[in-house]
Amino acid sequence: MDGVLDGVRVLDLSRVFAGPAATQVLGDLGADVIKVEEPGRGDEARGFGVTAPVLERLGASPSYLALNRNKRSIAIDLKSPAGLALVKRLAASVDVLVHNFRPGAMEKWGLGWDDLRAANPRLIHCGFSGYGESGTLRDFGANDVALQAHSGLMHLTGEPDRPPVRVGTAGIDLHGSLGMVCAILAALLHRGKTGEGQKVTSSLLQSSAHLMSYFYTDWWLARTEHRRMGTANHLSVPNQVFPAADGDVVIIAPSDDMWRRLAHALDPARLDRPDFTTAMDRRTHRVALVETLSAVTRGLTCDEILRRLGAAKVNVARVHNVGQAADHPQLEAVGAVLHWERNGQAEQGVAPPFTLGAAPVGVRLPPPSVGEHTTQILAELGLDDAAIEAARQAGAFGLAEAAPPA
Incomplete structure (x- = not known):
């Protein structure tokens, strides 16, 4: 053809x-x-x-x-x-x-x-x-x-x-x-x-x-100067790499509904907290949330995290090396x-x-x-x-x- x-x-x-x-x-x-x-x-x-x-x-x-x-x-x-x-x-x-x-x-x-x-x-x-x-x-x-x-x-x-x-x-x-x-x-x-x-x-x-169009526009219109955050994202929490028992995963839950699904899928006793309820709450308490969620994910394998969060319709991915990604x-x-x-x-x-x-x-x-x-x-x-x-x-x-x- x-x-x-x-x-x-x-x-x-x-x-x-x-x-x-x-x-x-x-x-x-x-x-x-x-x-x-x-x-x-x-x-x-x-x-x-x-x-x-x-x-x-x-x-x-x-x-x-x-x-x-x-x-x-x-x-x-x-x-x-x-x-x-x-x-x-x-x-x-x-x-x-x-x-x-x-x-x-x-x-x-x-x-x-x-x-x-x-x-x-x-x-x-x-x-x-x-x-x-x-x-x-x-x-x-x-x-x-x-x-x-x-x-x-x-x-x-x-x-x-x-x-x-x-x-x-x-x-x-x-x-x-x-x-x-x-x-x-x-x-x-x-x-x-x-x-x-x-x-x-x-x-x-x-x-x-x-x-860089988003960042330039943010500077031109709001004079916001963004700085390095590792794998985290200034827009939402969680939105970064988290440790697992056998590797690393990226977890992104920007909306309140998605956060609730994440908490219930992984560990509601530790994650379903009033200070994590809204997006503003989660940004305000970023450090506490990341520490708490990291403690949860360290006890689970990558496959288990992907299985639970995938079923809960939460954005998640394993951090692959190049060979794993190329052969997927x-x-x-x-x-x-x-x-x-x-x-x-x-x-x-x-x-x-x-x-x-x-x-x-x-x-x-x-x-x-x-x-x-x-x-x-x-x-x-x-x-x-x-x-x-x-x-x-x-x-x-x-x-x-x-x-x-x-």
Whole structure:
């Protein structure tokens, strides 16, 4: 079955995280994504956070493999005039271009929106940067952790009496990637109505602000300065991690009705107290409530707490490690895991965070090796064997690396 973006061609000049995550979703939806990589090394994420034996076995890091399925790879040297000419030719043939170079880099190469629109007025030109394309921070380098710090997210994360802590995943990058996908889909709809392409921009700054929107609004309207609370939440009590006999659980009971159900399910003698009756009471007596509830949960296993509170319709979850979460059968039950083969080996990855009943996403292509599809893509551009060889001799590109051993 064709994907909803079947027939849409995407030129992916992005690398590392947010950009590749966005173009992977477009590929999952059926778009033909052409990933431009540096000859030899490829996307630098191919070597991120991986030991030599794992790299030898997999051929690329899990960081790269997680974000680059449903793409074809062409190895082109953007520093070569011949390579740059090929990229411009590709840009004239696609519907969408995505990049995450620093502001000004694309214009320097003649690949900016104003440079490319003359040859391809229907092009949707999407750029993703750290702090955006204007303002005093325009030229600052940035990554996910830098924006965790800049945005105030890191200030909110950790224990009250300890230094700020980074969030354990690249949430600003991933949130930004879905923002890019939304913008690109909106631009495609606009083009369908008007025939016009457009420039689309986003940034880690905008992604982080969107994640922090509640806290920023609370500051702008009420001048509330939030501080670190560990796993607790200023909005309600209980709303945090509690110890169990064999692990930890998160318990969230914001409403009075839910609190009563919790108390009766776990230990009404200790928890059904007048000073815990209302939400205001529970916030006022936060310390006493947390101490009392912790004493109750320490005497129960995680499974028993989940069984009792689940039956009582109270929000509860076990604190899993990554392996427990990744292998939990509920992921497969909701279609959150995609499966494919690469070099004869079974692999799997996380699906986009949605399902489409009429056009399910799937894996047409496993993550590619560097330049795996170079010759194929150039032939589609109209280059014959002699022209491809001439471009190679001119230093425009590299051909496919050998596939890693199975």
